Amino acid sequence: MTMTATQTCEAAAAAATAVAALSTRQKDLVLLDMAAAIEQHRDAILEANRQDVAEARRSGVSATLVDRLTLTDRRMAGLAATIRTVVALPDPVGQVTGGWTRPNGLLIERVREPLGVVAVIYEARPNVTAEVAALCLKSGNCAVLRGSSIAAATNRAIMTALDTAIARHPAVPAAAVQLVEDPSRASATELMRAKGLVDLLVPRGGPALIESVERDATVPTVIDGAGNCHLYIDASADRDMATAVTINAKTSRPSVCNAIETLLVHRELVTDWLPGVLDELTAAGVEIRGSAEVCDAWPKALAATEEDWDTEYLDLVLAVRVVDDVDAAIGHIRRHGTANAEGIVARDIDVARRFARLVDSGSVFVNASPRYSDGGEFGYGVEIGVSTQKLHVRGPMGLEALTTVKNVVWGSGQTRTVA
Numbered sequence: 001m002t003m004t005a006t007q008t009c010e011a012a013a014a015a016a017t018a019v020a021a022l023s024t025r026q027k028d029l030v031l032l033d034m035a036a037a038i039e040q041h042r043d044a045i046l047e048a049n050r051q052d053v054a055e056a057r058r059s060g061v062s063a064t065l066v067d068r069l070t071l072t073d074r075r076m077a078g079l080a081a082t083i084r085t086v087v088a089l090p091d092p093v094g095q096v097t098g099g100w101t102r103p104n105g106l107l108i109e110r111v112r113e114p115l116g117v118v119a120v121i122y123e124a125r126p127n128v129t130a131e132v133a134a135l136c137l138k139s140g141n142c143a144v145l146r147g148s149s150i151a152a153a154t155n156r157a158i159m160t161a162l163d164t165a166i167a168r169h170p171a172v173p174a175a176a177v178q179l180v181e182d183p184s185r186a187s188a189t190e191l192m193r194a195k196g197l198v199d200l201l202v203p204r205g206g207p208a209l210i211e212s213v214e215r216d217a218t219v220p221t222v223i224d225g226a227g228n229c230h231l232y233i234d235a236s237a238d239r240d241m242a243t244a245v246t247i248n249a250k251t252s253r254p255s256v257c258n259a260i261e262t263l264l265v266h267r268e269l270v271t272d273w274l275p276g277v278l279d280e281l282t283a284a285g286v287e288i289r290g291s292a293e294v295c296d297a298w299p300k301a302l303a304a305t306e307e308d309w310d311t312e313y314l315d316l317v318l319a320v321r322v323v324d325d326v327d328a329a330i331g332h333i334r335r336h337g338t339a340n341a342e343g344i345v346a347r348d349i350d351v352a353r354r355f356a357r358l359v360d361s362g363s364v365f366v367n368a369s370p371r372y373s374d375g376g377e378f379g380y381g382v383e384i385g386v387s388t389q390k391l392h393v394r395g396p397m398g399l400e401a402l403t404t405v406k407n408v409v410w411g412s413g414q415t416r417t418v419a
Contacts, residue, residue, distance in 0.1 A: 224385030227257025362395030
């Protein structure tokens, strides 16, 4: 009989102590088997994915979601490689992050430990099933995975592979990694309200999911929010660098959250740089929606509306605005940004430092494409999501983000004699 979301969380909570007690070697061995199982079940996973993709297209699902859903040969190879990358990462559990001795002789240590049960609600992306399973297991946590109906067959096929690997290791509870079979809204709500069972909930999806979590969740959450990302081109920018970074930041993969949605351009560049880069963007299939000054300088642009400055297109569409200086760019980003990833191209180091200090974002890129904003490029191996809030973690969330810090106090019989 299929378990409810609440029953799945209860099983995970019951298994949490055993998972937390696993040694690094035990965790790494099961992860290596999980990577091998993904490869061994490759054909079954791809066939399930073909079914999901065909059904999604028949249902009129957007091209962006179909892209996120689709597992190519390259992406399949990436699933196994990602798990092996996690094996190679240092185990955060038990790490002493600081220590000191008090005048009374007490030794205080701050030690990393697992959170317990980590639940993730995600849409379309079947790669999340394998990636989150690996991250949670390596960090000593139980994983509760609730995918969407659009990827149900693929997620089940991946979970079958992972289960076969876990079953080879008696020390690892079967409930260490679980898939919630019910993709209904009710099951998502159950996870949001599984207080006392779920120690962290991470939603990875569109605005409706995020709004629902912010409204209904009674468990601790980290929001993996929208990616309305910006790139500011300063008057001091190297023109060739500015062009290369802009093209990459928009066109390399427009359907992901770290692709830019708005280009902010210093007014000194309107005549001698802007038309050329807009020509290149258009040649790459990008639709330009510009402010009045942009439309005057490059009449092929569509007139931008106020809504455009707040839109995460996830497509080959780019809003472009002319600004007076770096402070105007910072002001625009503070009004419209989503604290995911922001970038600047500038040779003036004072301008670059001001931007980096005052922009409110989990990641700021100076003279580099914001497309580098993910766990693999940061050296985290893979991420459970990108936090767009400030507590308890910000930006790409790797293994350390799935741990907390415990104070461990070592004494030699000290007793407190004052209040």
